[in-house]
Amino acid sequence: MEEKNVLRKIADGIVDYAPSVAKYLSATGVGVPAGLALGALSSLGKAFGLGTQATPDAIANAVATDPQTALKAMIAEQDFQLKQRELDIKELQTTLADVQSARQRETSVKDNVNKVLAYAVVGGFLALVAATLLGAAKVESVLAGTLVGYLSAKCEQVLAYYFGSSKGSDKKTDLLSKANALKD
Numbered sequence: 639m640e641e642k643n644v645l646r647k648i649a650d651g652i653v654d655y656a657p658s659v660a661k662y663l664s665a666t667g668v669g670v671p672a673g674l675a676l677g678a679l680s681s682l683g684k685a686f687g688l689g690t691q692a693t694p695d696a697i698a699n700a701v702a703t704d705p706q707t708a709l710k711a712m713i714a715e716q717d718f719q720l721k722q723r724e725l726d727i728k729e730l731q732t733t734l735a736d737v738q739s740a741r742q743r744e745t746s747v748k749d750n751v752n753k754v755l756a757y758a759v760v761g762g763f764l765a766l767v768a769a770t771l772l773g774a775a776k777v778e779s780v781l782a783g784t785l786v787g788y789l790s791a792k793c794e795q796v797l798a799y800y801f802g803s804s805k806g807s808d809k810k811t812d813l814l815s816k817a818n819a820l821k822d
Contacts, residue, residue: 644694644698645664645694646663646664647698647701648660648663648697648698649664650664651701651702651707651711652701655707655711655712655715656682656711656715658678658718658719658722659681659682659715662675662677662678663678677721678714679692679697681714681718681721682701682714683697684717685710685711685714685717686701686704686714688700755796756796756799756800760793760796760797763790763792763793766789767786770786
């Protein structure tokens with residue numbers, strides 16, 4: 639049997655009991671990463687007692703013949719969702735570690751490169767907007783429109799970096815460290 643037909647058959651058999659698993663099995667190859675379908679198959683194989691490396695044909699056979707398909711599919715659904723949450727947590731931990739590393743670099747390295755670049759981007763954006771409004775620069779060509787869009791996006795990033803939530807967190811940390819110093 640063709641792989642897609644087997645996955646579709648499995649999905650059709652469990653859709654009422656394990657909608658997330660069925661969704662990833664039926665949509666594989668249409669923008670859904672194969673890893674998600676493999677995770678779904680692994681959860682199903684485990685729930686049906688076939689092991690995590692069970693073939694799609696074996697799982698399809700179990701779904702079609704097992705009298706406890708509903709219960710086992712629900713177990714597979716819960717297992718699959720648990721795996722997805724664990725992956726979400728790992729992704730968030732990686733993102734937070736990256737942000738923490740950037741913040742530590744910002745506080746430990748005392749250079750002005752970031753500030754000079756920030757002033758250049760914001761200054762360039764303001765100069766371009768002023769020149770356009772005053773008629774000195776005409777934003778008619780595609781290149782000029784692209785430049786304005788690029789500069790406005792970068793200006794937004796600079797402002798978010800310097801005036802975003804991390805700036806308030808840094809101020810709070812400074813105030814707390816000074817408060818502890820005053821108590822001693």
